[in-house]
Amino acid sequence: MEETPHRRRAHTRSSDLERYAGLFAARTGVMRSSAMRDLMAITARPEVISLAGGLPDTSTFPAGTFAAQMTRIAQESTAEALQYGPTEGFAETVDCIVEVMGAEGMLPDPDDVIVTTGGQQAIDLICKTLVDPGDVVVCEAPTYPGAVPVFCSYQAETIQIDCDEDGMRVEELEAVLAGLDGEGRRPKFVYSVPNFQNPAGVTMSLERRRRLVELARQRELLVVEDNPYGLLRFGGKPLPPLYQLDGGDFVIYIGTFSKILSPGIRLGWAVAPPPVMEKIVLGKQASDLCTSTLTQHFVREYFSEGSWREYITSLVEIYRRRRDTMVGALRDHFPAQATWTEPEGGLFIWATLPDYIDTSDLLAKALREDVAFVPGQAAYIDESRGRSSMRLNFSGVGDEEIREGIRRIGKVIAEQVELYEALTGEQPAVPAATEQTPSRNESRDADVLPFRKTGEGAA
Amino acid sequence: MKVAVLKGGRSLERGVSLRSGARVEDALERLGHEVVSIDADGDLIKRLTAERPEVAFVAMHGLGGEDGTVQELLEILGVPFTGPGVAACARCMDKVLAKHQLRDAGVPTPDWFAFNETAFRELGAADALSELEERLGFPLVVKPSRGGSALGVKFAASWFEVPEALVSAFSYDNRVLLERFVEGRELAVSVVGGEPLPVVEAIPGGGDRYDFEARYEIGRTDFVCPAKLGEEEASAVTVAALAAYEALGCSGFSRIDLILGADGPQVLEVNAIPGLTDTSLLPQSAEAAGMTFEGLVERILELALRPAAA
Numbered sequence: 170m171e172e173t174p175h176r177r178r179a180h181t182r183s184s185d186l187e188r189y190a191g192l193f194a195a196r197t198g199v200m201r202s203s204a205m206r207d208l209m210a211i212t213a214r215p216e217v218i219s220l221a222g223g224l225p226d227t228s229t230f231p232a233g234t235f236a237a238q239m240t241r242i243a244q245e246s247t248a249e250a251l252q253y254g255p256t257e258g259f260a261e262t263v264d265c266i267v268e269v270m271g272a273e274g275m276l277p278d279p280d281d282v283i284v285t286t287g288g289q290q291a292i293d294l295i296c297k298t299l300v301d302p303g304d305v306v307v308c309e310a311p312t313y314p315g316a317v318p319v320f321c322s323y324q325a326e327t328i329q330i331d332c333d334e335d336g337m338r339v340e341e342l343e344a345v346l347a348g349l350d351g352e353g354r355r356p357k358f359v360y361s362v363p364n365f366q367n368p369a370g371v372t373m374s375l376e377r378r379r380r381l382v383e384l385a386r387q388r389e390l391l392v393v394e395d396n397p398y399g400l401l402r403f404g405g406k407p408l409p410p411l412y413q414l415d416g417g418d419f420v421i422y423i424g425t426f427s428k429i430l431s432p433g434i435r436l437g438w439a440v441a442p443p444p445v446m447e448k449i450v451l452g453k454q455a456s457d458l459c460t461s462t463l464t465q466h467f468v469r470e471y472f473s474e475g476s477w478r479e480y481i482t483s484l485v486e487i488y489r490r491r492r493d494t495m496v497g498a499l500r501d502h503f504p505a506q507a508t509w510t511e512p513e514g515g516l517f518i519w520a521t522l523p524d525y526i527d528t529s530d531l532l533a534k535a536l537r538e539d540v541a542f543v544p545g546q547a548a549y550i551d552e553s554r555g556r557s558s559m560r561l562n563f564s565g566v567g568d569e570e571i572r573e574g575i576r577r578i579g580k581v582i583a584e585q586v587e588l589y590e591a592l593t594g595e596q597p598a599v600p601a602a603t604e605q606t607p608s609r610n611e612s613r614d615a616d617v618l619p620f621r622k623t624g625e626g627a628a
Numbered sequence: 629m630k631v632a633v634l635k636g637g638r639s640l641e642r643g644v645s646l647r648s649g650a651r652v653e654d655a656l657e658r659l660g661h662e663v664v665s666i667d668a669d670g671d672l673i674k675r676l677t678a679e680r681p682e683v684a685f686v687a688m689h690g691l692g693g694e695d696g697t698v699q700e701l702l703e704i705l706g707v708p709f710t711g712p713g714v715a716a717c718a719r720c721m722d723k724v725l726a727k728h729q730l731r732d733a734g735v736p737t738p739d740w741f742a743f744n745e746t747a748f749r750e751l752g753a754a755d756a757l758s759e760l761e762e763r764l765g766f767p768l769v770v771k772p773s774r775g776g777s778a779l780g781v782k783f784a785a786s787w788f789e790v791p792e793a794l795v796s797a798f799s800y801d802n803r804v805l806l807e808r809f810v811e812g813r814e815l816a817v818s819v820v821g822g823e824p825l826p827v828v829e830a831i832p833g834g835g836d837r838y839d840f841e842a843r844y845e846i847g848r849t850d851f852v853c854p855a856k857l858g859e860e861e862a863s864a865v866t867v868a869a870l871a872a873y874e875a876l877g878c879s880g881f882s883r884i885d886l887i888l889g890a891d892g893p894q895v896l897e898v899n900a901i902p903g904l905t906d907t908s909l910l911p912q913s914a915e916a917a918g919m920t921f922e923g924l925v926e927r928i929l930e931l932a933l934r935p936a937a938a
Contacts, residue, residue, distance in 0.1 A: 214638070525792040530780055530799035533640055585795050591748045592757075592791040 196302070196324050212541035218574040221541040223367065223516055224565035225428050226487055230480070238470040246466060254462040256454050258284025258438070262465040265472040266438050270424065272478070273399050275413045277422070277440045283449055284460045288397055288425035288437035292316055292360075294456065295393055295421060295439065296323040298448040299357045305349060308360040309337045311519070311548030311555055313367045313395065316360060320550070327550045328356070334510065336373025337361055339380045346388065358391040358421070363411060365398040365515025368548045368560035372513060375408050382411055385419040391445075395423040398515035400481050403489035405513040418442060426468060428516070429481050434464035488516065491563040491571055498572045502579025504586050509561075516564040519545075521557055526585050528559045531578075534585075540577040629661050631929070632681035632707070634698060636667035639690030640779055640800075648904035649687035655925040656685070668698060676705055683932050684709040685925075687904060691774060694901045695721035710932040712900045716877040720900035724773045724805050726876055733875035735868060736894045738887070739764055740807040742773065745798055761787060764808045771807065772800035783809070812889030815855055817869035818902065818910040820881045820924070821931045824866045825913035829855035851909065853916045861888065868893040880931045883910055 212219050242250050257263075263282045270277055285291045292315075300306060302324035308316060310329030320327045330342045342359065349355055361381070363373035373381075385392045394411040412422040417440065425437035441449060453459075471477060492511075495518055499509050509520040522528065528544040535541060545558030563571055589595070633656065635649025636642050649665070656663045664679045666672065668688060676684070684707050688694060696717035702709045712720065719726050724742040731737060741760065747753035760768065770793035772780045780800040782793035790806070797804040814830040831850040857865065869884040872895045876882075883902035886893045902910045914924040 525795055527792075527796050527799075530796040533779060534799040536640070585799070588745065588748060588798055589791055589795050592754045592794055594754065 196322055212536070214539070217536070217539045217541050218566060218570045218577070219541045220561045220563070220566065220571070220574050220578075221543045222562055222565045224562070225432060225516065226484065226564055227431055227433070229483060229487065230431065234471075234474070238467055238474075241470055242463075242466045250463050250466045252462060254459045254465065256283075256450055256459050258282070258460055259462070259465050259469070261469045262436070263438075265468050266424065268472065269400070269426075269429070269477075270412075270422075270440075273396075273407065273410055273413075275410055275422070277412070277417060281417065281440050281443065281446055283439050283441075283446060283453065284465065285437045285439055285453065286457060286460050287427060287432070287435045288395060288423050289315060289319075290453075290456070291423040291425075291437050291439040292319050292393075292395070294449045294452045295358070295423075295441075296320065296325065297452045297456075298445060299391070300325050305354055305356040306358060306360065307342065307345065307356045309362070309366065309369075311368050311545060311558070312360070313362055314543065314547040314560075316395075317547070317550060320360075325357070329550060332366065332369050332371055334371050336363055336366065336371050336377055337381070339377045339384070342381070343384065346384070346390075355388070356390065358393050359385070360393045360395065361411070362395045362397075364396055364408075365401065365512045365517070367398070367515065368517050368543065368545075369519040370510040370512030370515060370517045371519075372405075372408065378408060378411055378414055382415045382420065385415065389419065391419055391421060393421045393423065397423075397425045397428045400429055401485055401488060401516070402514035403485055403492060412440065421445065429484070430468070430471065430477070434467060435461060436464055436468055485514075488514075488564050491566075491568060492518070494568045494571045495561065495563040495575060498575035498579075502576045504579075504582055506586070507582070516562055518561045518563060520559050520561060521545075522559070522582060523586065523589070524557045525589050526582065527556050529556070531559075531581060531585065534581045535578055538577040538581060540574045542578065629683065629929075630664065630679070630681045631656050631661045632664040632666055632676060632679060632684045633687055634666050634668050634672075634684055634693065635687045636669070637688050637690070637692045637698075638669075639688070639692050639694075640775075641690035644903055644905060645687060645689045645693065647906075648689070648908070651904055651906065651921070652685055652687050652925055655922045659922055659926055668693060672698075673701065673705070676702075676707060681707060683707065683929060685929065685932075686711050686901060689901055689903060691721070694899075695774065708932050710928050711880040712876075712878045712882060716879065716882075717900045719876045720878070720882070720898045721774050722803075723771060723897055724803060726898060727805070729875050730872055730895055733871065735871045735875050736892065738808040738810050738894050738896070740805045742803060742805040743794075744803040746802075748794075757787075757790060760790070760806060764806060767809045769807045769809050770794060770797045771805055772797045773803040773805055775800040810887045810889045810894050812887040812894075813855075815865055815886045815888055815893070816883055816909045816913075817866060817886065818881065818883045818913040819869065819873045819878070820910075820914070820927060822870075822873070822879075824870060825910070825919075826854035826916040827857060827862060827865055828853040828909045828913055828916075829857075830909075851912060853909075853912050857888075865893045868895055872898050881910065881928055 212221050262284050263279045266282055267277060267279055285294065296319055300323040304325055305328060306320050306325040307328050307330060310331045312329060328345055330337050330345060332338065363378060365372055381392060384390065392411055396410055399410065412420045422440040423437065426434060427437065439449060496511055499520065506523045507520055509518050512518060529546060532542065532544050543560040545555030546552050549555040633649050633653050635645050637645060653663050653665055664681055666675050684702050686693060686698060686709050688698060692698060694717060696714040699709060699714045699717050703714060719729055727737050727740055743753050767783050767785045770782045770784055780797045782796050784790045784793045794804060816828045818825045829852045831852065865886060865888060868886060872884045873882055876898050878898065878900065883899045885896045887896060902908060904911060911921055911924060
């Protein structure tokens with residue numbers, strides 16, 4: 170390839186920045202990059218074992234299958250695959266989506282489906298359609314860290330509802346809704362990841378699902394169900410999605426091929442009632458006209474082969490083993506005071522440490538041992554929360570690395586625990602007795618989710 | 629001239645350093661220099677030996693790049709470099725050492741106590757903490773001794789918050805200091821070649837006073853340059869800053885952070901290699917003094933090549 174000379178622009182001066190600052194939309198003031206950006210820059214070093222990402226394992230996808238499908242696309246549909254496509258997505262892609270949703274017991278009307286550029290775009294388009302600055306949006310605490318910047322950039326007032334091991338505390342949601350009623354306000358939607366939630370790894374109980382759907386119906390409230398991991402279940406009984414329980418009147422559904430096939434193809438979808446969908450389509454036209462036609466062809470070819478379920482089954486086997494490995498390593502290497510979730514599916518474990526440990530600071534220490542995780546504060550709008558928790562990913566790295574990574578994190582935690590005990594003369598607390606230590610900062614009480622250490626014999 | 633720009637490295641401030649370095653590289657290219665861009669890693673010596681630059685521009689922050697380590701290697705290779713020398717870098721990076729030097733030289737700095745982890749783990753230093761209340765009072769500031777920016781810096785409003793703040797600070801270094809909190813205006817004086825530039829005032833836009841993000845993001849903190857100070861105040865601040873620069877043996881350029889409280893200016897720390905990004909304070913001060921970023925970079929290079937700097 171011929172070498173093209175780069176033109177590098179003169180860097181801006183601070184006075185230039187001020188000039189541009191006057192032009193920025195108000196929303197840029199709340200569009201904040203992740204708190205951990207600079208620390209995370211270091212996690213990309215090859216020697217670092219990263220339990221920080223949310224990466225599915227794409228290494229077992231058969232290269233031969235990929236090559237055969239792309240070749241077939243080239244031979245049979247080059248012109249179409251390289252052309253623009255409809256904003257809603259190809260009907261054939263939607264057929265694949267209906268098939269995937271059917272596997273979880275849902276039966277959407279194909280006309281209610283739009284193919285999006287990843288599930289992330291679906292979150293963005295839903296906000297674009299529904300949220301004016303200052304509108305209330307409700308989500309879980311902790312919530313998907315990637316949703317936080319979307320809510321912020323639409324200047325939503327985001328209220329977080331605590332989770333426990335049965336997912337979002339719907340009774341707390343009811344109290345919040347009643348409080349908002351008093352102010353004459355209501356949320357534009359309630360965002361939930363009911364299955365193997367990112368980051369907490371918890372699953373909403375059937376009872377709460379029913380109650381949430383009932384509430385939505387009574388109050389004509391929209392619920393946005395984000396379900397990237399539903400088919401990645403390793404244990405327990407599948408629970409009906411909110412969409413199925415509701416029938417699609419008040420639940421907007423978000424799905425994705427990212428975790429069951431590939432995040433690189435950037436294919437997700439949204440299912441919404443027709444009046445909402447109409448606006449979402451207009452929003453998508455403005456955003457990017459259509460989702461990649463090339464990768465839509467890939468999905469069509471892939472599904473026509475008919476072995477997509479087998480691939481998911483193979484992923485489930487891999488992730489189940491890795492979860493077991495991580496849970497085993499946590500038992501071996503984390504202190505008695507730590508608690509963690511034992512998800513029945515998905516990609517993440519949420520671990521909570523004694524409240525005097527700030528996991529952002531702990532990350533700095535862990536990085537010196539070449540291991541990384543996501544500090545819990547990334548999952549909260551109020552950055553003073555989640556300070557003692559961390560998200561650990563078990564899908565992206567192999568068993569050996571999981572064991573070694575957890576061992577290293579355990580080592581730096583043990584050092585902090587020992588230091589704290591030396592400082593306060595305290596003996597380690599028995600995990601069951603979660604009495605507060607005298608140094609506890611009262612304002613952070615709500616951080617510690619009442620997640621008990623599950624699976625001690627059960628599951 | 630062939631200039632090697634050293635940036636990145638493994639410190640926690642890698643991200644900021646990459647931005648500083650990129651900006652310096654642009655300026656050097658526009659000044660007509662031949663730029664060799666080096667992300668300081670295991671190949672640093674090999675790269676420097678192979679490229680044989682006439683001078684190295686050190687745009688690294690934090691441990692490894694700002695503490696004298698890289699400077700020592702450059703001395704061994706005989707490559708002149710920008711900014712303070714080995715000893716001054718080592719002194720500035722270690723806040724405890726720096727504060728001793730400042731106090732010995734009569735430069736005002738807030739009272740403090742320093743502890744290392746061994747003192748707590750093996751010598752029962754926790755029992756001495758109760759003395760703090762009497763000697764320093766609350767609130768106080770807990771900081772890692774060596775650590776750039778505001779990482780690991782916590783306030784303790786009362787005795788009960790001290791252990792938690794110490795655990796955080798010890799995440800970054802095995803020595804921490806507990807410093808008297810001085811209420812006042814936050815100022816920074818950049819010095820280039822012994823000459824002070826206009827004073828910058830940082831006005832936090834709400835939230836935590838010491839917020840790592842706020843330091844590098846537009847809009848989180850307002851910076852005023854030149855700071856609105858009376859003639860006497862400005863002079864007292866500049867005198868204190870220059871005295872700190874001298875006391876720590878800085879050369880080339882550095883930035884002195886101070887608090888202007890009721891009892892006059894107090895030096896908090898000296899940054900041997902301050903940030904050079906779009907939003908950094910040194911370039912803002914230079915601009916206020918009528919110096920372009922290219923002019924600043926050229927001047928810093930000249931200082932590195934001056935015989936006296938060697």
